[in-house]
Amino acid sequence: MVKARSRPGAAATTGAVTLSSVAERAGVSLATASRVLHGSGGRAVGDALRARVFAAAQQLGYVSNGPAQALARASSSVVGLVVHDVADPYFSAIAAGAMRVARAHDLMVMVAATFRDPELELEYLARLRAQRARAVLLAGSGFTDPGYTSRLAAQIEGFERQGGRVALVGQHGVPADAVLPGHREGAAEAARYLWELGHRRIAVVCGPRALETVAHRLDGIREALRGLGADLAERDVVEADFTRSGGRTATLELLRRNPGVTAILALNDLMAAGALAALREERRAVPAEVSVIGFDDLPQAADLHPALTTVRLPLEEIGERALRLILEEEPGYAPRAVPVPATLVMRASTGPAPR
Amino acid sequence: MVKARSRPGAAATTGAVTLSSVAERAGVSLATASRVLHGSGGRAVGDALRARVFAAAQQLGYVSNGPAQALARASSSVVGLVVHDVADPYFSAIAAGAMRVARAHDLMVMVAATFRDPELELEYLARLRAQRARAVLLAGSGFTDPGYTSRLAAQIEGFERQGGRVALVGQHGVPADAVLPGHREGAAEAARYLWELGHRRIAVVCGPRALETVAHRLDGIREALRGLGADLAERDVVEADFTRSGGRTATLELLRRNPGVTAILALNDLMAAGALAALREERRAVPAEVSVIGFDDLPQAADLHPALTTVRLPLEEIGERALRLILEEEPGYAPRAVPVPATLVMRASTGPAPR
DNA sequence: AAGCCTGTGGAAAGCGCTTTCCCATGCGGT
DNA sequence: ACCGCATGGGAAAGCGCTTTCCACAGGCTT
Structure with a gap:
C-alpha cells in the first residue's frame, strides 16, 4: 500500500511563487522560464515566449530564490568584507570603496567585524566560505600571532579550491592578492619631517602591537x-588601542613619563585627536611646544584643532583596488601585490621644535 | 537504450566535500551526519556516532553549504542592512549597533548602500528578499517621494509573506516595526536653547529635503x-547634502545672503563642521558672533573647534534596538514603534547672542 | 510473557533552480 | 525534392541539505 507522504522536504509551501508557477502561468516549460528570467545560459529564447514569461513573472510578483540559484550554479552573488570595526572611519572608508566595486559587479556584500580578534577573523572567513561567497576581502591587517598565519593560509587555500578568491589589505604572510598600503614609507616620511623641523625627542602613540599594520608603521619610524x-x-x-580615548590616555601617560618630548607621532588620526585633547588639558601649546602627526588622513583630520598634519592613505581607493584585484582578473594565477603609497599632508599641528 | 547522462546539474563536481562524503567516511547515514553537524532538529544522536561524524568532518575539512541549507530550510542565516552611505559616520554607528545584535544571533549581515536613491533602496530590498534574508533593517530614513511609500509597502508586504521581517529607523509611512529617533523634539530643543540665549536671527543649514529625517528636524525647529x-x-x-563640504558652501551662501544671522542650526554634525570652517574663513568668531549647533553628536563633534554643541542621538543603540525588535520577538504581530529620545549636548560652539 | 513506549538510525522526498540532452521544427543547399 | 543543419523548446537529472516517516532495539509495565 502506498501512503501519501506529506512533504518530506521542509519549507512553508504556502503558495510561494516559484519559477515553475511562472512557467505554468506563461504556458512554457521550467527551462524556458529559467532562461528568460535568469541569465540565458548562452541560449536564445524567442521574443513571444520571452514576453509571456516576463508578463507572468510580473503578475505573480515572482522573486527569484537566491539560495536555490546559488546551489544550482555552485556560486553565489555575494562577496565578503571582513574588517576590524565598522564604526572605525578607517574601515568605513575602505568599505565604501569596496562596495562601489561590488555594486558595479552586481554583487551583494556581507560585512563582518572581528574587533581585532584573530579567532573571529578565521571564523568569519569560514562562514563566508560556507556561504559560498565569490570573493572575500580581508580588510583588517594581519596579526603577528604565529599560529594565525598558517591557519589563515589553510582557510584561504580551502576557499580557493572551492572557487572563491581572497584579497588582503596589507600582507598577512600568506600568498594571496593584496593591496599594500605604504605604512612603512609613510611613517618614515613623517618621522623625517619631524626631524627636519628640529625635533629630537620624538614619541610614538602606538596601536595594538599584535597588528601587522602597527608593526610596519613602527618599523618605518624606527x-x-x-x-x-x-x-x-x-x-x-x-x-594604545587605535581609539581617540586610548590616544588621550596614552598621551597623558607619555607626558608624565617623559615631559621633554617635543613631537608626538600617533599611529592613526583617532589617537592623534586624543593626543591633541590631552595636550590641551595639559596646557601644552600645539605646535609651539609639541608637534603632533597622525596617520590615515580621515576626513575629520582637517577639522581638528589645530588642523592635523597626517600621513594620508587613499582608503577608498584601497578598498576599491583590493576588490577589483580579485573580481576583475581571471584566476590565472599568480598572487599580485599592488602598492599604494602614503603621502604626508602638512597642516597646522606641526612646527619647528622649540629651543 | 539507456545512455549515461553526464551531470545535468551544474557545479564543479571536483571532489567537493559534502555531507554525504562525511557520512560515508563516518559510516553513518546522511541523515545522521546532518543531525550531528547542523542543528539536531530536536533529535538526539548517540555519543559514539556523534564523535565519529565529527572526526570525519574534521579530517575531510568539511564546510557546510549555506545556500543548500537555506534552500532546504527555506530560511537563510542572513540579515540585511540598508543604509544611505557606509562612509557616513551616522550610518556606520547604526551599523555597528546592528551588527552586534546580528552577531549575538549568529547571523551574517549583508550591507547595501543606496546613496539616498529611493529606487536603489527598493532594488536592494528586493535583492535581499531574493536572498531570503531573515530580516532587513532599513536604516536610512524614508523619502517624501509620494510613489515611494506605496511601492515600499508592497515590497515589505511581499517580504513578510515570505517569512521575513522588516524594521525601520524612522517612520516611513508604512506599517512595520520601527525605531523612532526624536528628530523633531531634539531639533525643537536646540531651537529653544538658541532662543533662550537671545538669538533671534536663526538660520538652518538643512539636509536633502527629500528625506523624512530632514522634514522632521525642520518641522521641530519651525x-x-x-x-x-x-x-x-x-x-x-x-x-545642503549632509556632507561637510556641502555644509561649508551652504553656510558661505547663507552668510552672503543674510549677514546678520547670529545662530546657525546645522541638521547634522558633518555640515556643522563645514559651517564652522566657513565661519572661520569669513572671520566670524564662534560663538561670540555666531553660535552653531549640530545634530547627531558624532564622536568627532567634541573635537571640532570650538567643541560643537549638538543634539545627541544614541546611534548604536538605535541600530541595536531596531534589529532586536524584529529578531527577538515572535511575529505575533502588531508593528511596534520604539521612540528613542534625542538630548541636547551643550559645548563651546554656542553662546549668548551678540547685541 | 505479551504489549508498549522511548530512543536512535536510515531511506527518501523534496526545497527551487540550472543545464544537459534530446527532439521537433523550419530552412537553405545541391 | 531530399538531406542536413541550425534553432528554439522541453524533460529531467541533479546541486547539498533537511526532515518526515518508518524500522528496530531494548527496557518497562501489567
Missing part, C-alpha cells in the same frame, strides 16, 4: 630615525 | 520657533 643617526627608545613608545 | 512667537523664514533655510 628605520627613518636610525637612518638619521637617532634611535627610538622603548620608553618613548606607548601602546 | 514648531519651536512658532511656539515662541517667531517664524522661520524660507530665506533662512539653505539646503
